[in-house]
Amino acid sequence: MIKSKLSRILDLDADDISISALKAVEEAIKVDDQFRASKEPSALTLDERSNLFLNAVYGSRAFTSDDYSEARNALLDAMASNLFKDHSPDTGELGEEGFAVRETPHEAFRTMRAAYSRDVRPPMAGSSMPPSRDNSASSGRSADVAFLPDENAQFQRPPMETSDRKTNRLSRAPRFGAIAAILSLAILSAAVSYLVLNPSNSGHSFADLSLDRLRQIQQKTPTRETVQTRQLSSIDSSEIARRLLEVGSRLITNGDLYGGRIVLAEAVDAGSAAAALQLGSSFDPVEDERRAMSQRVPLASTPLASSARVAAATLDPEMARFWYERAKQLGDPEAQARLDRLAGRGR
Amino acid sequence: MPDLPGSSRDTPEESASPKNFGDLNEARAEHRLRVLNSLPFRHQRYLFQEVAVRCSRYLRKSGVSSSEVSMEEMLSEVWKKLLSSISVHDESAALKLEGLSINLNSPELDGRVIWLIGEIGGYEALAHRYEDILRQRYGRFTPDRGRLIVQPDDDEDFESIGASEPPTELDEVARLAWFGLIKLAEQKFPRADDVSVLLQLLDQAPDLFDEAGTGQWPINDIVRRLSSLFPNAGWNVDRVDNAKRKLMRWIGRLKQMNGLDQTDFEALLVRVAKKSKSDSGDVGGITKSLS
Numbered sequence: 001m002i003k004s005k006l007s008r009i010l011d012l013d014a015d016d017i018s019i020s021a022l023k024a025v026e027e028a029i030k031v032d033d034q035f036r037a038s039k040e041p042s043a044l045t046l047d048e049r050s051n052l053f054l055n056a057v058y059g060s061r062a063f064t065s066d067d068y069s070e071a072r073n074a075l076l077d078a079m080a081s082n083l084f085k086d087h088s089p090d091t092g093e094l095g096e097e098g099f100a101v102r103e104t105p106h107e108a109f110r111t112m113r114a115a116y117s118r119d120v121r122p123p124m125a126g127s128s129m130p131p132s133r134d135n136s137a138s139s140g141r142s143a144d145v146a147f148l149p150d151e152n153a154q155f156q157r158p159p160m161e162t163s164d165r166k167t168n169r170l171s172r173a174p175r176f177g178a179i180a181a182i183l184s185l186a187i188l189s190a191a192v193s194y195l196v197l198n199p200s201n202s203g204h205s206f207a208d209l210s211l212d213r214l215r216q217i218q219q220k221t222p223t224r225e226t227v228q229t230r231q232l233s234s235i236d237s238s239e240i241a242r243r244l245l246e247v248g249s250r251l252i253t254n255g256d257l258y259g260g261r262i263v264l265a266e267a268v269d270a271g272s273a274a275a276a277l278q279l280g281s282s283f284d285p286v287e288d289e290r291r292a293m294s295q296r297v298p299l300a301s302t303p304l305a306s307s308a309r310v311a312a313a314t315l316d317p318e319m320a321r322f323w324y325e326r327a328k329q330l331g332d333p334e335a336q337a338r339l340d341r342l343a344g345r346g347r
Numbered sequence: 348m349p350d351l352p353g354s355s356r357d358t359p360e361e362s363a364s365p366k367n368f369g370d371l372n373e374a375r376a377e378h379r380l381r382v383l384n385s386l387p388f389r390h391q392r393y394l395f396q397e398v399a400v401r402c403s404r405y406l407r408k409s410g411v412s413s414s415e416v417s418m419e420e421m422l423s424e425v426w427k428k429l430l431s432s433i434s435v436h437d438e439s440a441a442l443k444l445e446g447l448s449i450n451l452n453s454p455e456l457d458g459r460v461i462w463l464i465g466e467i468g469g470y471e472a473l474a475h476r477y478e479d480i481l482r483q484r485y486g487r488f489t490p491d492r493g494r495l496i497v498q499p500d501d502d503e504d505f506e507s508i509g510a511s512e513p514p515t516e517l518d519e520v521a522r523l524a525w526f527g528l529i530k531l532a533e534q535k536f537p538r539a540d541d542v543s544v545l546l547q548l549l550d551q552a553p554d555l556f557d558e559a560g561t562g563q564w565p566i567n568d569i570v571r572r573l574s575s576l577f578p579n580a581g582w583n584v585d586r587v588d589n590a591k592r593k594l595m596r597w598i599g600r601l602k603q604m605n606g607l608d609q610t611d612f613e614a615l616l617v618r619v620a621k622k623s624k625s626d627s628g629d630v631g632g633i634t635k636s637l638s
Contacts, residue, residue: 043434043603043605043606045607046606046607048606049606052391053426055392055395056422057422057423057426058419059395060392072611074427075427075430076614077431078428078431080618082431082432082433083531083615083619084531084534084619084622255455257455258393258396258397258400314397314455314464
């Protein structure tokens with residue numbers, strides 16, 4: 001009964017709406033089109049919101065229908081909280097900027113509550129979970145399908161917190177893992193080389209080696225991947241730092257400030273003092289002003305100087321100081337002067 | 348940074364009533380969403396990265412370990428806040444895009460991106476999102492009591508008591524959606540409004556539509572019932588029809604302004620009902636909370 005009443009009221013496209021109601025809806029849509037046109041861009045659909053949410057939190061990659069479903073649920077929950085602002089004081093969400101959320105009177109429809117009580121039927125066990133929704137059913141779906149209750153308790157935890165996603169996007173764990181793997185392979189191959197090239201140390205000569213011993217050595221012989229890794233590791237770290245510095249500078253010059261900073265940070269890790277200086281410069285408001293001046297007098301000596309000015313929002317004296325300190329530690333002679341200039345501005 | 352109407356916390360709106368705060372905040376939230384939607388993909392990507400960097404920096408500077416609040420949680424909260432903004436007032440979007448400079452080539456120079464970064468990635472905004480996370484877990488902090496643990500929304504034991512004739516899931520969902528609609532209407536329409544009265548009648552007479560059979564709203568039946576309930580109120584077909592159209596227009600606009608289709612909207616209503624239930628402190632299910 002309630003379902004039919006609901007569908008009658010909510011489904012504006014239903015055939016059973018009277019002609020006058022249809023006209024009213026058309027009118028409303030017309031007004032709404034004008035409203036949208038005056039405030040472009042238009043409202044985001046829930047699918048679009050979910051897509052943005054996933055991309056914002058987890059980066060650009062392919063997402064499964066489960067991911068979308070979770071995102072939709074999380075957003076719908078938050079939207080419901082925004083819509084229904086009659087919070088209890090202990091569980092309420094902060095207002096937009098931390099202001100108290102405005103109270104709304106809710107004396108109305110008290111009688112409806114009483115009316116509801118006449119139709120009391122306890123809900124099914126397990127139906128307390130908010131409804132989930134499978135994104136795969138988004139096309140041609142019915143509300144009935146969408147409202148099957150969740151069977152897990154993931155509503156109590158933040159969205160998308162499954163164990164395989166807990167890896168911090170900005171974490172360097174994968175890099176450390178790779179370094180650890182390279183180091184262990186290098187140690188292993190060094191040990192094998194030592195064993196093979198200095199058989200006397202092991203108390204055996206090649207002639208003395210048994211078949212088992214040979215098999216052991218064969219198993220420990222570096223694979224093609226190990227050899228390649230060795231070749232890579234033989235590249236001078238300063239050369240890597242130089243190349244990273246080059247790439248990072250080029251990125252920043254071309255306007256990719258974020259990407260450039262990441263690559264420069266890698267260069268700093270590889271020991272480049274110049275990269276640290278340049279990274280600090282990308283955050284430095286003093287240097288930003290100097291770059292503005294240098295754009296009028298094109299005597300740019302650094303890649304940053306010839307690039308567009310850094311957006312004010314991305315300047316950060318504290319970060320600049322941090323990277324200048326790092327440059328100083330790595331032995332850059334210019335770093336101290338930059339630090340002084342920065343400190344002078346602070347005063 | 349481009350200045351928007353009402354973008355400063357020193358504006359006269361600050362001294363306005365809490366209601367104005369709410370309206371202003373809603374308008375700003377809606378505006379953020381519109382600005383985000385207006386950005387090209389490259390700019391959005393830059394914004395995502397920049398906000399991630401700021402979240403990471405905030406957590407690091409605040410000494411929050413990843414075991415306490417992970418980067419994903421923080422980012423999720425920030426974006427959920429922005430992307431869940433909802434339009435309820437027709438005239439709320441008073442802020443427009445004119446104040447923001449647009450640079451399609453460089454996201455870091457685009458006024459829209461800079462404004463959004465300032466809005467959602469500033470220290471204060473991130474501090475609020477961090478507090479939101481803590482509140483969701485532990486409740487609001489009070490100086491004398493600390494944080495109260497929020498009771499998990501697990502009513503299973505209570506719900507099973509006295510479940511003589513369990514309804515189907517769909518019935519329950521419809522019931523919740525209906526209750527959610529009423530709660531929303533409660534916020535929108537005054538008690539004496541015709542829409543409120545109409546909804547009240549529909550709620551009290553669940554068989555009204557069934558008796559009407561297939562086809563249109565039982566306007567005449569509604570008029571008859573309302574006239575018997577309120578003999579001197581002057582209910583007639585036009586008045587009921589107007590109330591019905593007003594109700595449907597409100598629902599239609601709510602759906603359209605927030606990009607919600609029928610299914611999304613019903614799912615939202617269910618959540619509103621559940622939130623209403625949890626806020627009222629009831630543990631016995633929606634039907635018990637209404638008794």
